Amino acid sequence: MADFLSQYSIQRWIEMCPQGYLENTVYGRGPDEHEPEAILDDTEQRDAAISSTVQLVVGERCALAASSGLINAAPDYPSKRFLATQTLDEARHVEVFTQRLFDLGVKKDDLEDTVQEHANPNLVKFAEVLLEKVGNGDFLAGVVGQNIVLEGMAFTVFELLETANKELNPKFAHTLSGTIADERRHVGFGENRIGSLVREHPEKKPEIEQMQQEMTYYMLATFADAFSGPQVQPAEPPTGEADFHGTNLATATPEEMEAVLSNTVLGEFKTRLDRIGLEYQSPPVPA
Amino acid sequence: MPSDEDFDPHVLAEDAFIEEVQSFQFWFGAVEGYLTGQSYGHDPGMADPPLDETQRERLITTLCNYCVGETAALEGASGLVSLAPNHPAKIFMATQVVDEARHLEVFLRRLNDLGVEDTTTEIVRRANPALTEFKDALMQLVAAGDWDAAVFAQNVILETMEFTVFRSHAQNADPMTAEILEGVISDERRHFGFGENDLGRRLAHDPEGRARLRDVRRDLDGLVLGVFEGALADLEVPAADRHVLGRDYLETVERLGLTQ
Amino acid sequence: MTTSDASTSEVAPDKPRRQYDLDETGFNEVPKKWRKFYRHWGGPGDKLGRNEVVCPVCKIVIRSARELRPGDKVYCMPCMSRMIVVEGPDDHFIAEVIF
Numbered sequence: 001m002a003d004f005l006s007q008y009s010i011q012r013w014i015e016m017c018p019q020g021y022l023e024n025t026v027y028g029r030g031p032d033e034h035e036p037e038a039i040l041d042d043t044e045q046r047d048a049a050i051s052s053t054v055q056l057v058v059g060e061r062c063a064l065a066a067s068s069g070l071i072n073a074a075p076d077y078p079s080k081r082f083l084a085t086q087t088l089d090e091a092r093h094v095e096v097f098t099q100r101l102f103d104l105g106v107k108k109d110d111l112e113d114t115v116q117e118h119a120n121p122n123l124v125k126f127a128e129v130l131l132e133k134v135g136n137g138d139f140l141a142g143v144v145g146q147n148i149v150l151e152g153m154a155f156t157v158f159e160l161l162e163t164a165n166k167e168l169n170p171k172f173a174h175t176l177s178g179t180i181a182d183e184r185r186h187v188g189f190g191e192n193r194i195g196s197l198v199r200e201h202p203e204k205k206p207e208i209e210q211m212q213q214e215m216t217y218y219m220l221a222t223f224a225d226a227f228s229g230p231q232v233q234p235a236e237p238p239t240g241e242a243d244f245h246g247t248n249l250a251t252a253t254p255e256e257m258e259a260v261l262s263n264t265v266l267g268e269f270k271t272r273l274d275r276i277g278l279e280y281q282s283p284p285v286p287a
Numbered sequence: 288m289p290s291d292e293d294f295d296p297h298v299l300a301e302d303a304f305i306e307e308v309q310s311f312q313f314w315f316g317a318v319e320g321y322l323t324g325q326s327y328g329h330d331p332g333m334a335d336p337p338l339d340e341t342q343r344e345r346l347i348t349t350l351c352n353y354c355v356g357e358t359a360a361l362e363g364a365s366g367l368v369s370l371a372p373n374h375p376a377k378i379f380m381a382t383q384v385v386d387e388a389r390h391l392e393v394f395l396r397r398l399n400d401l402g403v404e405d406t407t408t409e410i411v412r413r414a415n416p417a418l419t420e421f422k423d424a425l426m427q428l429v430a431a432g433d434w435d436a437a438v439f440a441q442n443v444i445l446e447t448m449e450f451t452v453f454r455s456h457a458q459n460a461d462p463m464t465a466e467i468l469e470g471v472i473s474d475e476r477r478h479f480g481f482g483e484n485d486l487g488r489r490l491a492h493d494p495e496g497r498a499r500l501r502d503v504r505r506d507l508d509g510l511v512l513g514v515f516e517g518a519l520a521d522l523e524v525p526a527a528d529r530h531v532l533g534r535d536y537l538e539t540v541e542r543l544g545l546t547q
Numbered sequence: 548m549t550t551s552d553a554s555t556s557e558v559a560p561d562k563p564r565r566q567y568d569l570d571e572t573g574f575n576e577v578p579k580k581w582r583k584f585y586r587h588w589g590g591p592g593d594k595l596g597r598n599e600v601v602c603p604v605c606k607i608v609i610r611s612a613r614e615l616r617p618g619d620k621v622y623c624m625p626c627m628s629r630m631i632v633v634e635g636p637d638d639h640f641i642a643e644v645i646f
Contacts, residue, residue: 010389011327018315019323027312064377068368068384071361072426077391077407080361084388087365091381092311094374294580297611297621301629308627316578317625473576473625476605480626483604487646538603542644 008082008189017089021181028096028178033171035103050104052161054118055222056097059154062127064090066146069134073142082189086147089182096175120225126150126218129211140197141208147190148272149215155183156265160257163244187272195276209281212273217283220262227258309379309481321473328393328467335400335463346464347401349456349521351413353394354406356449359422360478361387363441366429370437379481383442386474393467400463417513421445424507435489435496436503442482443543444504444511447536450475452518455532459522483539490543497544504545511536565614567598574607577624584610585625600642604628615640 024031039045067086074080098111106114130145162176198205242249247260270280299307307313324330338346364383371377398406425445428437450472457468490497519529540546569583577585586608588601595601598611605626615621619632621642628644635641 010392065369068365071365081388084384087381088385091378095311296581296624304622317576320575476625484627491646
């Protein structure tokens with residue numbers, strides 16, 4: 001355990017992030033990159049971009065609260081140290097996605113109203129389930145909820161969005177690629193640190209699996225909401241392929257997009273949970 | 288090239304200034320200035336001649352107490368992220384969390400350099416009881432969800448004490464410890480500055496809040512004195528000079544109207 | 548940077564403000580674009596320019612690209628303080644923190 005955790009030092013984090021893939025970025029993107037005019041000039045597209053970005057802000061605010069809250073619950077110093085870097089990563093994500101809202105024309109004074117207006121209620125419930133565990137100082141459940149479930153979902157959603165935006169919106173894709181690099185560390189820590197703790201505390205399994213089940217329910221409900229109803233199409237469809245786990249996002253229907261996203265996230269959940277000794281629980285009601 | 292006026296910080300609107308200095312982006316640009324090229328807080332090629340046994344022993348005790356203080360700050364700051372009343376303050380606190388974790392890391396690494404393998408045991412053995420008690424008091428304020436009192440205890444009292452002690456120590460420390468301390472001091476400026484300014488704004492129109500913090504200060508002052516005395520004695524600061532080093536703290540509480 | 552022996556008493560209110568070309572002096576605790584606006588303080592013997600004032604909170608010298616006058620507001624980015632420039636007792640400006 002000690003050897004694996006030594007990879008997560010602040011020193012290494014500084015070398016990887018501020019002095020690595022984030023060097024020369026401003027709010028996570030190139031200093032001269034901007035939102036495309038095709039989005040800014042089209043009210044429908046701009047509103048859709050604001051709505052989807054709000055979900056990212058909501059998810060990252062939850063991750064910031066959870067990772068900072070878990071520091072005091074962590075049983076050892078190396079875990080506290082890693083969670084300190086994760087706390088700052090999450091704060092950065094809140095900042096860069098909030099900045100995107102401003103770039104899309106949201107006024108600073110209207111930020112909270114915009115978040116309230118667009119936040120998906122199912123995503124808010126998803127966050128509440130996790131933050132209840134964190135609030136109770138439950139490190140084991142908190143890390144599974146945060147670093148396996150929440151981060152696993154975020155990782156896949158960001159990958160999908162990055163793939164879909166590479167051609168249409170390089171600025172946003174660039175922002176996402178930095179957050180994906182961060183999430184990779186977070187899910188890695190979750191798996192590596194928690195496996196041994198789950199073995200030490202098998203009695204905790206039912207409670208954690210129930211939390212995963214609830215969070216999964218609300219996650220799938222969020223996806224269903226996001227892909228239901230009329231979808232806003234870009235004025236100029238991408239010319240190239242945008243392959244995401246075998247689905248071309250440039251031509252996929254909303255149903256196909258929801259299916260590939262859900263299947264990919266759930267597949268990841270099952271694999272990761274299995275590796276740490278937990279059994280994936282399907283949501284109680286089909287979402 | 289843009290002219291100075293394009294970047295003049297003094298013409299920023301107050302809200303824009305606060306948002307800027309509390310952002311990750313600002314932290315990112317700030318630490319780039321003094322941490323680039325360093326490894327665990329110092330130049331990786333720096334020579335580290337051995338200390339004599341008395342100096343080594345004294346430095347170990349001092350560093351162990353720095354670790355207690357930094358652990359308090361790490362746990363305090365992480366608890367404060369959720370309590371922060373707005374998002375810029377949450378983001379600032381997140382930057383402070385990683386700063387504190389870095390401080391703990393560089394001090395632990397320095398203890399390893401000095402031959403201390405079991406740092407946990409050594410820290411417990413050498414910790415100043417007043418500092419441990421202060422840490423417990425801080426964590427109680429955080430657990431109670433009391434933002435104003437916890438920021439006062441952490442970002443005003445603890446950070447000002449650390450800033451004062453580290454600056455004093457850096458003047459006489461061995462070169463490697465001095466360089467590590469310089470980087471930590473650069474971080475501390477943000478932390479106590481945030482504390483004073485955030486509280487100052489909040490207390491400006493809240494006489495009841497100010498009266499309450501005076502009580503908190505009164506409760507903690509005995510511990511603060513004990514911590515200062517212990518740290519400065521470890522550093523062999525002559526007793527006659529110690530009151531000068533407490534001046535920053537006294538000036539701060541005076542600016543905040545917390546004297547009496 | 549342009550140096551000058553500053554004293555508040557020498558400043559006539561209606562006189563145009565002198566401009567200063569600021570250079571970096573090695574202060575590296577804020578993002579690069581703002582580093583020239585701050586410098587380390589050399590202690591009580593450090594002669595301040597007319598465009599400079601010491602932050603009472605963190606003891607860094609705050610610099611402006613123009614001559615300062617009493618009533619000016621300046622920001623200390625290293626410690627996040629906002630302050631107002633006032634006449635000091637020794638022919639130099641001092642800064643008072645405003646909340």
